[in-house]
Amino acid sequence: MQPLEPSGDRQSLVRGWLRVVAATAYVPASAADVESLLSGLLAELTAAVAADPVDTARAARVGERMVTGALTGEATLAGSLRVLGRGLLDGGHDPVAVVSALGAVATGYAGALRIRTLDQQENMKVALLTAKQRAERDRRHTETRFREVFTASSIGIAITELDGRFVEVNPALAAILGCPVDELANRSLAEFIVPDDDPNLPGDRKLLIRPGGDTAWVYLTTSLLRGDDGQPVYRVAMVQDLSELQLLGSRLSHQNLHDALTGLANRLHFESRLEAVHGQAPPGSVLTLLCLDLDAFSLVNTTHGHLAGDRLLRTVAHRLATAVAGHDALVARVDGDEFAVLIVHGRTAPPVAEVVELVTGELSEPDYDGHLGLAATASVGVARAHAADTSSAELFRAADAALRHSRETGKHQWTEFDSRADHRARKIGRGATALPAAWENGELTVAYRPVVRLSDNAPVRVRALVHKPGSESASDLAEMTGLSVALGPWLINQSTENLPTWQSLFTPDTPVQRVLLSPLQSADADLSATVNRAIATAQVPPGLLEIALDTPAVLAGRGDARDNLRTLADIGVAAALHEFTGGPRQLAVAERFEVRAVILADLFDGWRPDWLPADTAPVRATRELVAALTGMGASVGVLGVRDHTEARWWADLGVQTAEGPAFGDPTDPDGILSRVRSAATTTS
């Protein structure tokens, strides 16, 4: 500490005190501020000493203000009293008064410091409490979160002593260990783990043995829990039941491969099993594959509801499985109401009919659910092959093709795969499916074929038809895919553009162009609007156009077919019927709608009628038919006339018009023009 400078000078006493303060206390104020504080305090103290008696209360306040002014360093009070005592004595004050006043300063200082400390401790207590509450709240949150994880986890969790004894176990672990939580006290995880001496096992994969003796594979992970001092306190073990994982895995794979409703293999599974069976079948063994399609299943669904439908499917599945039990067989549900049954025979197989009877025999027995008894019949396609002869995919496809054929035949039928029929069907199928693309690509054209008057074989009109180069019957194929609905308007629009040409070429008071519409086209609700527009665009009389609707479509009242027939006549178009086979109902329609023309279907099923004896029933019936039609004012026409002999036969029968190879194949308008002109030249 600084030696005390003897001075009676007040200013130098303040400076001396300031030095003591600066050396002992941190005062958050400027030197000037501190100096003025000290100067004020000194004035107070001097006044207290000078009072008689000594004003100890005033002196005590000086001590208090030292505390509030932060003159509170460890050595500040002692240093201050020393400097002040020396200064006051030097200033000539009464030593007893000085001692008394300084004592009061110390008392005031001590009291204020005590109060300040108590205040700080109080603040501290509040702060501490707040901090503790915060920490407690955080801890509670952490603990709650931990609890949630601990109890809800599907992974077994144990907190153990360092020696492995359980401290706490979650429900999942108790379940994995097969032991109630309260029976795990004082036991350790090690008791449940089979010591592994197989060094190839991954370190965290353990075999667990349950009290009952059964075992399970688990993943075991342990970690250390450390206390606040960083020392390990507990271990945490996490146990994951691998068998459960494996169970789930196999259930998923079962779901992938099986139909949930019937429990049978699904298509995916069936195909792979078929492939496997096919590959493993002994050489020379015979495979029979049946594809079954429930008849009228959608009717069951819509009539009795999906629950009944589902029940029926389960019943069928059960009966099929029962029927082939004891055979080397596989049953699958390959589609909504389609099933497949594969049977592997030895070198000799029973006849196909027997196998079909075996599999389907029980199906038609009604299955009663309350009052409702449902029976299933199925259309069946069968394919049979030696394992070596065909691929599994081919076998499946063959059975499926046979099924399709069987369905076309009617319900409750079975068909064995016929490779020639299949070849035809596939060719047609390919053509039909290629047609929309051909149309998109502009490969379809309108072609014309001459229609002749049989009395003199002179061309009187043309028939417009959709033509795809290299393909025979584009319109039949179009009908299979539904494309014909779009093709109809296209054909009408395209062909009417040439009506003026035909008008100038042929006799203009009869139709100069004919269009035959397919069943779908005949039923099209937009047909009359299309025709109206086409005629308006071409600016020709409607009577130049003969449009023939499909007779069966009109007879069945399919779509708007009947309205179309009536409306076409109203427009002024020559309304006609084609595919006409006769019979009272068809004749009645022709009469009722007063059709202008009737074009007969192929009444002789591909046979040449002119080769038939004239008195056979078909010939006589046809003669009657033509007479009846002619009698009601309709012009009768035939198609596909092969040559002039046949043409004469039809002419003799009373038929008015004909077309066919005898009079020229479909061609473009120029082809028609040159043909008609050359014919005119020949006749003249």
Next chain:
Amino acid sequence: MTEETDWVPQGIDLERPSAARLYDYLLGGGHNFAHDRELAERFLVAQPNAREIARHNRAFLRRSVLFMIQNGVRQFLDLGSGIPTVGNVHEIAQEADPTARVVYVDYEEVAYAHSALILADNPLATIVQADLTRPGDVLNAPETVGLLDFTEPIGLLMAGVFHFVAPEKNPQKIIADYRDAIAPGSYLAFSQFTRDLMPAEMDRIVEVMKSSRDPMYPRSRPEITELFDGFDILEPGIVPTALWRPDTGLYDGDDPKRAGIYAGVGRKR
């Protein structure tokens, strides 16, 4: 397999003394506990000059804040602010300009709780409980973002705190992260213990503090200078606290080298 787990919640640990409460005790405060005072006595044995060192450091903080105020800074980020005691930054700054804003940062629970209590009624000062060695936590705290404008100069205060940052924590990067967040023209006031001035005492202090939750890492003047990367170190440079722009008239005549702490102020380029 075995792995470390650190999810055991930390409570308030009054058994282990803290640097913040030790500092408070050395400055004559009452915000401390028996364990802190016991450590303080051992600290005083190791470094008898400890009270002066604390006082000088506190005085340096005050002078540097006032210096920044004079240079136009009106917002401060006080990292490792400790327990509020006499002459807190917001008191110094707001006495000079009542609109000055201060964000205190301390990770110690009691320092945080106490500061929050004191600042409850002061809308221009707040405290963030965060670890200053994780600048992201500090800079992205809602309190920081809400109170400080990082497009304006900020007074970054790291008085007597960086000696608690271990070299493994990459101190250079920590300061660089703060530096990159503040605008050019911002200031850094920095002070920390060094072995350069009083090596024997410093070694004893390091030993004593190993038992606290805040062990100490003294740094040399070159090491401290490196931490000012990106700042222009202002006159008089990195010096003992008492020698950094001292208040004339309050110089106590003691040997300034006994401060034991280097101090300096830099201005961001």
